[in-house]
Amino acid sequence: MEHIVIIGNGISGITAARHIRKCSDHRITVISGESDYFFSRTALMYVYMGHMKWDHLKPYEDWFWEKNRIELKKAWVEKINFEKKELIFSLGEPLKYDKLVIATGSVYNKFGWEGQDLKGVQGLVTKQDLIELEENTAHTKKAVIVGGGLIGVEMAEMLRTRKIEVTFLVREQAFWNNILPLPEAKMISKHIRSHGVDLRHNVEPDKILSDENGRVKAVTTKDGEEIECQLVGLCAGVKPNIDFLKDSNLETDRGILVNEYLETNIPDVYSIGDCAQQRTAVGLRNPVEAVWYTGRIMGETLAQTLTGTRTAYQPGNWFNSAKFFDIEYQTYGWVWPVPKAKEQHFHWQHESGLKAITISYNSESREFLGINTFGIRMRQEIFDLWLNENRKIDHVLANLKLANFDPEFYDRHEKEIFKSFKNNLQEA
Amino acid sequence: MSRIEHNMSLTGDAPKAINAQQKIATFLGISGLFILLLASFNINFPNKSLWLSISLISIFAGIVWFARASYSDKHPGIKNDGVWFKSMTSRGYLAWLAGIALTGFYVILYFYPEYIGLRAEGANTGLIALFDPLSKLLSGNPASQWFVYGTLYTIAILAFGVKFLWKYRHNRYEKIRTFSVMFFQTAFAFLIPEFMARLNGKGFSLPYYDLKNIWPLNYYNFEQYRVDDFISSGTIGIALLLFGIASIFIITPILTYKYGKRWYCSWVCGCGGLAETAGDPYRHLSDKSQFAWKVERWVVHSVLVFVVLMTTAVIYSYLGEDASKYWLTRDVFLIGVGVFLSLLFAGIWYFKREELEKDARYGAIGYLVITLSLIGFHYMSGSNLFLFNAETLRASYGFLIGAIFSGVIGTGFYPIFGNRVWCRFGCPMAAILGMQQRLFSKFRITTNGGQCISCGNCSTYCEMGIDVRAYAQKGQNIVRSSCVGCGICSAVCPRGVLKLENGSQKNRIDSEDAILGDNVDLLDLINQKSK
Numbered sequence: 001m002e003h004i005v006i007i008g009n010g011i012s013g014i015t016a017a018r019h020i021r022k023c024s025d026h027r028i029t030v031i032s033g034e035s036d037y038f039f040s041r042t043a044l045m046y047v048y049m050g051h052m053k054w055d056h057l058k059p060y061e062d063w064f065w066e067k068n069r070i071e072l073k074k075a076w077v078e079k080i081n082f083e084k085k086e087l088i089f090s091l092g093e094p095l096k097y098d099k100l101v102i103a104t105g106s107v108y109n110k111f112g113w114e115g116q117d118l119k120g121v122q123g124l125v126t127k128q129d130l131i132e133l134e135e136n137t138a139h140t141k142k143a144v145i146v147g148g149g150l151i152g153v154e155m156a157e158m159l160r161t162r163k164i165e166v167t168f169l170v171r172e173q174a175f176w177n178n179i180l181p182l183p184e185a186k187m188i189s190k191h192i193r194s195h196g197v198d199l200r201h202n203v204e205p206d207k208i209l210s211d212e213n214g215r216v217k218a219v220t221t222k223d224g225e226e227i228e229c230q231l232v233g234l235c236a237g238v239k240p241n242i243d244f245l246k247d248s249n250l251e252t253d254r255g256i257l258v259n260e261y262l263e264t265n266i267p268d269v270y271s272i273g274d275c276a277q278q279r280t281a282v283g284l285r286n287p288v289e290a291v292w293y294t295g296r297i298m299g300e301t302l303a304q305t306l307t308g309t310r311t312a313y314q315p316g317n318w319f320n321s322a323k324f325f326d327i328e329y330q331t332y333g334w335v336w337p338v339p340k341a342k343e344q345h346f347h348w349q350h351e352s353g354l355k356a357i358t359i360s361y362n363s364e365s366r367e368f369l370g371i372n373t374f375g376i377r378m379r380q381e382i383f384d385l386w387l388n389e390n391r392k393i394d395h396v397l398a399n400l401k402l403a404n405f406d407p408e409f410y411d412r413h414e415k416e417i418f419k420s421f422k423n424n425l426q427e428a
Numbered sequence: 429m430s431r432i433e434h435n436m437s438l439t440g441d442a443p444k445a446i447n448a449q450q451k452i453a454t455f456l457g458i459s460g461l462f463i464l465l466l467a468s469f470n471i472n473f474p475n476k477s478l479w480l481s482i483s484l485i486s487i488f489a490g491i492v493w494f495a496r497a498s499y500s501d502k503h504p505g506i507k508n509d510g511v512w513f514k515s516m517t518s519r520g521y522l523a524w525l526a527g528i529a530l531t532g533f534y535v536i537l538y539f540y541p542e543y544i545g546l547r548a549e550g551a552n553t554g555l556i557a558l559f560d561p562l563s564k565l566l567s568g569n570p571a572s573q574w575f576v577y578g579t580l581y582t583i584a585i586l587a588f589g590v591k592f593l594w595k596y597r598h599n600r601y602e603k604i605r606t607f608s609v610m611f612f613q614t615a616f617a618f619l620i621p622e623f624m625a626r627l628n629g630k631g632f633s634l635p636y637y638d639l640k641n642i643w644p645l646n647y648y649n650f651e652q653y654r655v656d657d658f659i660s661s662g663t664i665g666i667a668l669l670l671f672g673i674a675s676i677f678i679i680t681p682i683l684t685y686k687y688g689k690r691w692y693c694s695w696v697c698g699c700g701g702l703a704e705t706a707g708d709p710y711r712h713l714s715d716k717s718q719f720a721w722k723v724e725r726w727v728v729h730s731v732l733v734f735v736v737l738m739t740t741a742v743i744y745s746y747l748g749e750d751a752s753k754y755w756l757t758r759d760v761f762l763i764g765v766g767v768f769l770s771l772l773f774a775g776i777w778y779f780k781r782e783e784l785e786k787d788a789r790y791g792a793i794g795y796l797v798i799t800l801s802l803i804g805f806h807y808m809s810g811s812n813l814f815l816f817n818a819e820t821l822r823a824s825y826g827f828l829i830g831a832i833f834s835g836v837i838g839t840g841f842y843p844i845f846g847n848r849v850w851c852r853f854g855c856p857m858a859a860i861l862g863m864q865q866r867l868f869s870k871f872r873i874t875t876n877g878g879q880c881i882s883c884g885n886c887s888t889y890c891e892m893g894i895d896v897r898a899y900a901q902k903g904q905n906i907v908r909s910s911c912v913g914c915g916i917c918s919a920v921c922p923r924g925v926l927k928l929e930n931g932s933q934k935n936r937i938d939s940e941d942a943i944l945g946d947n948v949d950l951l952d953l954i955n956q957k958s959k
Binding site for chain 1: 504509511513598600874877878882884888897898919920922923950954
């Protein structure tokens, strides 16, 4: 019986632990300094908004861990002695391992802005960040959010529920335009503004100014404007949480470098989730993927390897989802913000400005490459099938209603979308 | 429920106090209630029709206005901001006040109607007298405590129905479903029975009959006085009696097969109607623990057994012994019940045994053996059927289940235990429909591949306490007997993962721990290894 130690109780680490338990009797220890029990990080915003309580974030009841013989240890790992196979904590005795899984997730980016460490300046990734946000916003009337990504728009929504005025600084010409094609990005920008957020495009922060108590009082932009605020949300992306591994033999780049089997350069040491970086990217995916389901798949995959079946990480067709205030977003396959060579986009938008789709296809072979869908739910199963079968866009559009996943009685738009596509072709 | 809250972020400020319009609306609604309260204290209003109208209109308008002030200036979309911060919806002081007031109301209604003016002889007084004009207008008779209750119940469903419609105006499934419960309450539960009472006269006296209130929820439907009334009312009466029997044995199974139990529980039923409208602000209070689920399975099925035994005993008690007078004698009936239950049991056992959990098997066998041996015991010893006499069983059921469970606890404790306590733990109708839904139905909640992020909105807002997330994060369909198909899990899901559907029974229940997005080999491996 081996002792498998997992650092990090997020979705990757916990999935690994659960699946190792399913397939073996190894001793399993999961270490986290962040929280006693696994919780769903993606739902932190709902606690702040009063939709849920902390307990609701926990996908498993507290008795689950003991019943499944998964030992939980609350501690911060300070250093790893890879030679002696030992973890050193900020407090307490070291812990020996036979196999080590590093699943420490992400921290939010700081890009060296002046004043980025002031009181009232923070991102939102961990439980501690949420507690801090709660304290920081107790007396906040105005906030500035820097960086237009998913956490940024979530934070804007959160703050708006507390009636805090939000100025949202985005580097791109429309929200998330580094990921979304321009028409969609513009639609989302408009929607964000309709929720009372002062969204500013093409604006980058310059400095964060301090008051006499070391607390933020304003942000200046590169255009020289000064925006008063009591909170600055740093939402310009996340990076692997690997600072504690500095000065070790573990090979790292942006993240911990792993091969397709999630093995690091040190034997018996593995890394999964947000903190791992693939030496060779899988398909068109980013080598560092900070996505919920990839963490889950890495956990499942590694558990197979650790229980005797060496298995490569193969995450299948790309997909993802998010929600921007009231607009749900799903994506299947690849839709690039600016079409790549031979990639063509067909865009349709509903008159309400709350629904849209973009289908990306090969302009020569007409092969379907991917879809972004806003305000219309779609079935992953169907798109997965179409992508695997290399279907053409014509097939996708003709059968789009099979993919619809909206609740019963919702308005359907397949005909309109089909017609719009045909009209577009004639114009082109 | 009594766990200590280790929560940090709940120190948060609730969204600011209610706005000016909401204050006026509250004042209006409370004024309406105040008139009713004054009437309860025997203040004699000079013009009852006028004051009753003022009161009821104020209550209705107050609620609707409040809802409008809450939602009209907001975008269509999910409206759960601050639910856990507000005293009224997070078991705070206001919630307890409301709970105590409601409970008190039910206690008076069921056990002390004389305090609100019911008089055995002579004209009503107090609150009930205030409702006389409306009752006379509808049925021609003076009001009873049940008429008062029915009127307020209907107003609650209508007014809070409008609130719900506003709240979920972006979701057509929710809107249509709510129109449906509002319609069935107003027409079937409230107006039609009152109009039917108008038809009654010499030699024709239909019992009060809400056609959608089906046995065993309507546990008294086959009691002697009702059956006598039905039979004495000629063809219409017989038709209604047959409809009552067909409802449970033919109509319900067909509809549940096609649509799941939601067609009843969240589209038609009055209890469900109140839970989905007035009870909606409390849906997140249901207990999601696995322990609660266990309790639920035992309690709700025990109530079902209780109601079957009670009804059997009651019908048995008024049947004759002589086959030459009427074919349905005590023996025929009792043997019929025994054979029916055995066949039902054998059928489920033969076709669906694999789908039953261990405790379901034990429970089913145990209860069948007890029931059959009680019948046998009765024949051997000649003692009372099911040990107690029928009247004792009937009275105990009416008191414990009909009044205490469904009324006082089921509705009175909305603000504390959530809005579906009765439906989940107590309703025998829900138990029957649930069995059908679990074993013989096309309905399921489909999960959208690997899109689930385990956020927990679905589980939190499931009024039946189903841990929806536990299924969704594994990519499994949700097929649970207790699901009433309210559709809120799907509505609150931020990633478009859940969809209520009627589809083929093939692959309806997918027990594999496998999620789309994983590659196929990995899935095979996981499933192989975990077997």
